[in-house]
Amino acid sequence: MSDQVNGDIGVGLSLTATNQEKQISRLLICDPVCVFPYGHNVAAMENFRHFVGKYYDQVVSLGCNRLPQDTAARYGIEPAFEYYYNDAMPLPKGDLDSTILRTHAQKAAAAKRDLVQLLERFGVGPADTLCYPSIDFYSLLALVEAVDELRAAGSPKILIRLIGVMETASSGQYAKPLNVALALINRLCDAGLSVRLAAETPRYAEYLAAQLDRPVAVAANIELRPQVPVLQNDHVTVICPGSARYDKGFLQLVDLFSQVRQRDPEMRIRFRTQVLPDRDLKHQIDYLIRLYAIPGVTVLPSHLPADELATMYENADLVLLPYAHDVYQFRGSAVLIEAMLSGRHCLALDGPAFVDQIRYFGGGTVCSSIADMADKVVEFSKEPPAKRQARARQARDRFVRDLAASYRDWVI
Amino acid sequence: MKKALFVDHMFHKKTRSADFFVDILRTGFAVETYYLSPEDQPDVGVLAAAGAADVVILWQMDFLAPVFLSLGKPVIVIPMFDGSGGMPDIHWLFAHKARFFNFSLALNERIRMAGGTSMLLRYFPEAVEEDKLPRFDALHAFFWQRRPDHGVDFKLVDTLLGDELDSLHVHNVADIPGNYTPQPRPDARYRYTHSTWFKDKADYARCLGRANVFIAPRVAEGIGMALLEAMAQGKLVLAHGAPTNSEYISNWLNGILFNKDSPGPIAIRDRAAQMAKLGWRTVVEGRKQWLASHPAILEWIYGAEPGPVIEMDHAAFFKDLWHSYYASLDEYVSFLTRKLALLTQLSELPFDRVLDVIGEAQPAPIAVQSTVRDCDLDTGGLLDLTREDDRFVGKGWSNAEPEWRWAVGYRSELYFSGLDVVRGRVKARFTASSLPNLGKAVQCTILLNEQIVHEGKITPGWSDYRFVFDAGLLRDENHLILCFDKATTLPTDSRMLSVCFKRFEFSAA
Known part of the structure; x- marks a missing residue:
């Protein structure tokens, strides 16, 4: 069922430009923290492409525009986001980079700009789903700031998965950033958008469900690797x-x-x-x-x-x-x-x-x-x-x- | 077969201490060894020898790397911790295009973090058969007093083990001139013997073989051959706690690390056999891994690539480098600093990276447009941790209690602004107490804006601690990170607690 884009930006654009009319079901996996060639974010992109993408006609993976190009090409990840988290997870030489986003205001503005551009660039429509495998603070903020644009796009479904890491990375703007993240989610839901929530652990799901008074699914880390035999060793x-x-x-x-x-x-x-x-x-x-x-x-x-x-x-x-x-x-x-x-x-x-x-x-x-x-x-x-x-x-x-x-x- | 030029210190021609490594090289290369003597004038013949080689391998003489790199040769450098552990970044930068082998973890990390490409090695000799291991019914120690001027001397051994030993043999042949004749106490409980020379190696080996306790003779080692040989023979090994001694000995597990600067009597009798056995087993297992690493050693050398040939008078450069290196560290660094144009050619690093090293660049402060937190210090530069509004508090803290606040876990963060000291030094004083359940003290490291400003122990009970830092470290908003080496939960409290604090106070020094 899944017809994946496989990182060919040209193909992706041609497929998406008319999606509001074609009504092809499409999954746009969004992760502005997908920026390092190592670690879990790139792997999560791949896993979501296979594991969640099977419910859709097409899949587009969208990562940070500072993800090394060879990694992006290998995994079919298109650049779509500025990097908002150099203070929390510094890029190599990031402290010497004058173009890196520094302040909360800069990041909030950039995140909204990225999201609006994404909606336009991919012609996002009602049959589309924006999926955040591990939602981050500024993406949440951008979603709320761009509610009008999301409505204008036909209110695409929004899948938000919280893993207790980046949803609170608010650049020190707030002493209690989780409270802000929860408020943003409530605002998004109250705006009438179709938001489906999930948390990485049952405990976090229970906590969020109680705080938000909304259902929160449990979506553990996706892994596809096979079981390997236990070695027969002396040690x-x-x-x-x-x-x-x-x-x-x-x-x-x-x-x-x-x-x-x-x-x-x-x-x-x-x-x-x-x-x-x-x-x-x-x-x-x-x-x-x-x-x-x-x-x-x-x-x-x-x-x-x-x-x-x-x-x-x-x-x-x-x-x-x-x-x-x-x-x-x-x-x-x-x-x-x-x-x-x-x-x-x-x-x-x-x-x-x-x-x-x-x-x-x-x-x-x-x-x-x-x-x-x-x-x-x-x-x-x-x-x-x-x-x-x-x-x-x-x-x-x-x-x-x-x-x-x-x-x-x-x-x- | 490719040709390798192995450049070594003349001293090793006598000790043969590099032979074990050359033997490995000979399985993959036709090796020519060229010895250089620091006491002599620079021997430019080594340049001609290098011209005929496919790769140049420097054993200890790491400072010569730029000479051979400038000849366009692939260069392998094998520095030693005891000789090069304190070398500055610029020394390693001149060898940037070389490949390194390191027998010391500390030096490996030092070079790797300075941008070098290094492979960590761990040498282990052949261990004796298990049935040849010594018994520990009585304790017989052997100590070669090689560097008494460094503080590892007879008096130290007597202080550490005088009440434990049944016999002590001191081989009193120091590496340096002077009279260091041991003066045993009249009431010593052990039998004292000594030697000043051995007729041959077998005599030395027999004397050493009678001991089951071995005291490593030097403060720091490049590899630690003597220590490893002793472990391989099943002796209990004691050594000063510095690399590479500390990289082979896990204190009170497979040997004992002492502090030569604050020695005290130790009781080893009950655990000597167990520790010595684990030391022997360490060598048995380590030997297998050492042998298994030999193909990777050759591969590492094969993979070394030549840099560009630098057009210059190589013999003159070699001589100048030689003389400056053996003059003093200051002279050597000064010489290198005058050769930055060569460095950029040799290293192919951008000039700003070179300047970073020369000037010891600090991480650039993040240019925040305005203070993002309300964390102004109170009157008198007071950072009061008991404030209930959490004004200064980042990650890793409990809630404020009436008189203190606990650091939770191993790392806690604070923020403050408004300290109006522009230049000079800043005094800091804090009041803290460690959790008594964590023992005598908790080691605390404090970083201000990513620079270490304080390292010290915090003991149970309220005490004041002080440190001083340069006002240039301050930013509009300042970030303190406090790291602790211990934390624990209590039966009645599930939080990981380490140290509790009342306040920090800052003022101009």
Whole structure:
């Protein structure tokens, strides 16, 4: 059913210019934060294209105009947005770029301008859907500011997914930006537009539903990767994938790994972890050295290509998520979903929202403390691989079925 | 087979300490080794030797990279932490087009963050068979007193282990002239022996072989061969906590790191065998990875590309560089700074990047048109964290309590404006207490507008702490980031707590 544009801008334009008359159902995936060649945003574009795009005749992926051209071409992502978030997630050399948007007012104006241009450029009509895989603050603001233009375009359907990250990135303009984001969503709904809401985690969905007094679907991170067999090794490989950050427990790792090593002096258990991005790592070199010196620990760069990340899961037995419960109180974890799809068990500290998914799907074990996590790493290392494989398969199958159903409910 | 010119320090001709690496090179290259002696005049013959080579490999003599790069040769540089750990950015910039191998993580990160292209290596020697591991019924230590002038001396060893050892052998042959004869205490509980020379290597090995405790003789190492050999033999290793010692030893897991500047007695008897065994196992496992890395080492060298040949008097440049390097660090940096035109040719970096390095460029402040927050300091430069309106508070804080506010997690942020100090220095004082459950102290690092302005420990109980910074760091709106090395939850409180604060006060110094 899906007839994807595949990044050919010329084809996309010719198909879209007359869409108000043709009434072709079309999905426009919008993500102004799709700007780095690594990370989850580009992958999310691709996943949404396949997973949500199947309900539409055509798909157009729209990212930031500062996304490297080769990445944009490879994934068929068309430039459509200025970059509004250099303060939160700086571009390389972004601080030296005089054209980068700095103030709240500049960003708000640019976001509205981008949206209006997008509506005109693609001839958006009532059969179209604007889909935000992880809505950001200035896109929300732009939608509200452009209500008249959206109505004039025939009130296209708007799919908004909140993941608890960029919807509050308001450049420090507001001490309570989530309140503003919620108010903007209410305003959008009250304007009579067809808005369908989803949140990444059940906990966040419940919170938003209560705050907004509107239904909020649950739409977890989309993952399509196949389950990979558990390796039959003499040793057990434990990984901490993804760019390690303070709020992802980087500063807990020395304590955790040391405790495991004391319980496992035979070094059956091995650790592989990515480290902090350079902007933080330069202040933590001594800590990095302590981590590196622990026998059986391999440190990996902060950013790894997607294929190396995939290999990391394939060669792993167990995935650790010692995330901060306050920062992640509503957030999901892409690493958790990747691990579940790959068929790898997770250990997580209690508190984050994604822990509810771990419990529900049986994709991992929840730990009360770092000491408890160390105990559970050792316990896990003694389980037979076949048992691990079966448990992981069950969690994965349940998750995949649930994912398909929840997206269908949100989109249709 | 391609030809590699291996340029090394004359001292290593005697110690053969680079042989293990040259042996790997010989599996992929026809290797010619050329030794250079710092005591001698610069030997321009090395330039002719390089002319016949496909690639030049510099062992330690990293400062020579621009000489061979300017000849249009692919250059591989293998610097050592003990020799080059403190070199400035401009030193690494002149080698920008080279490829690096680093045996030290700290140096690897230093060079990588300075823009270099580096591959991290971790050497491990062959370990003895498990049944040859020493017993730990008694503790017999061996210490070669090589650099007593650096503070790793007999007195230090006696302070650390004097109450634990059954015997101590000191090989008293210092690398520097002077009389450093140990003076054992009359009441020492251990049997003391010493040597000043060995007839041959076997004698030395026999003496070393009788020990099961080894004290690393130098403050810092390039690789740490002696330490690694001792670990490989199953000895308990103690070393000063600096790279590369600290990169192989995880404190009290597979060895012990001490601080030579504040030593105190330590009890090792109960855990010595366990730590030594894990040290040995570290080498066993590390050795496998080291051997597995050999093909990647060759690939890394094959992948090095030549830069453009620079038209100049290479011999004159080589001599000038040589003399300035061995004169002093200041003279060397001054020499490099005078060669910026060459640097831009060699590195192919834009000139503004070169200027960034020379001038230690600061991140450009974001030009906000107006203060986006209402975060003016109160009268007297007071940043009161107990204000209920959260005026100064960013991420990572609890709600204000009547007399304090907790930092939540490992990182907390503050904002302030309105500090009217234009030039000179600014004094800052803050009142804080760490969570007693976190032990004696919490390490706190404070960044102001992305520059570190304070690093220190915060202890339990209210205390005042001070730091000073340059007024030039201030912006219209200022961003303080506070990082902590510890945080924990309490049975009665699920928040991750680390340090609580009352206030910051700022004033002109």
